[in-house]
Amino acid sequence: MAEAVISKEEIMAVFPTVQKTMADALGCDVDDIQLDVSLIEGLDAESIDFLDMVFRLERAFKIKVPRGKIIEDVRGDMPVTEFEENGILTEKGLARLREYLSEIDASRFKTPMRVDHIARLYTPETFCKLVIRAQRESQAAG
């Protein structure tokens, strides 16, 4: 079943909290956290920073975000062997990624795309959508 679209209004509703949370995690100014800035390439975020960001978001929004959630959701019901080969996304896998990370400019999806380089695409808007999806899942589970 196709995912319900996430509206701009929904994103802007959570962005202020996401913005402050990310600024605290990265130790930067709130104004540095713009919706479309690349967290790794623009703000020098490291893996330990992502861990801290997700932990803080979980507490701020009272959600649970399992490790690897974004990539797991990108792949969805596609078998792993169709999604990637030797750590490189297949054409089908890349198409799924572009569809899921619709907030990312098309020019940033380079080929070949390594699975372990996907995180370089992430922006604060990616995490706003992560929060909204987690909230929807929590509501659906009752």
Added chain:
Amino acid sequence: MTFKSGLAGKVAIVTGGSRGIGRSIVETLAGEGVNVTFFYKGNEAAAAEVVAAVMAAGGQATAMQVDVSDAAACAAAVGSIGNRCERIDILINNAGIVRDNLMAAMEDDEISSVLNTNVFGVFNVARPVIPYMMSQRAGRIVNLSSVAGIKAGRGQANYAASKGAVDALTRAMAVELAPRKILVNAVAPGVIETEMSQQVRDLAADEVKGNILLKRYGAAQDIANAVVFLVSDMAGYITGQILYVDGGFKMG
């Protein structure tokens, strides 16, 4: 210069805090004004005794029954402490067991239970604690190792392996967590007068004492003193170290 621990008001978790070295660590931290929650596996009466002793001395202590080899139970316990105290400043991974036997005669359970408690227990508690310390950009972790990690006696292969692993884990944690100002060290006790070492001391008293430069067994308080030093303001430039508190063991 007077010793200033800077520990008043901090929040600590101590695993294996109901007896021996763990109890001494709990009482010493609480005496410095730390709000201590300690885990115990099964001895509820001993745990209650520790809480009563701490409260009688004007300190704060909470006992929680948690098996450190159970990852889910550890995560739940740490989560409840985090929700109650809103921060975690200090973690002392003290819980440990011995199941001595000659290696060729060891049962599977004697190997796995020691590794599950002594090594996996550190992972299971530290993993959910670390995010709190990362967010705080401050934290102190002390893992309890042992001289056995480098100078094992006969019949201790499983215990020695577990403490060697704790030493390596301590150094790896120090490297990984330094960017967030989390200091990780280990204290390696020698032969300490507790229940855990009773059998060794009974069987080989003269031989063991003969190997100690200071010619006495250590007291649980000797270890607690070292642990409290490492989590205090006085140890702010120490990380990734193994501090041997052993009276000069097997040095002669």
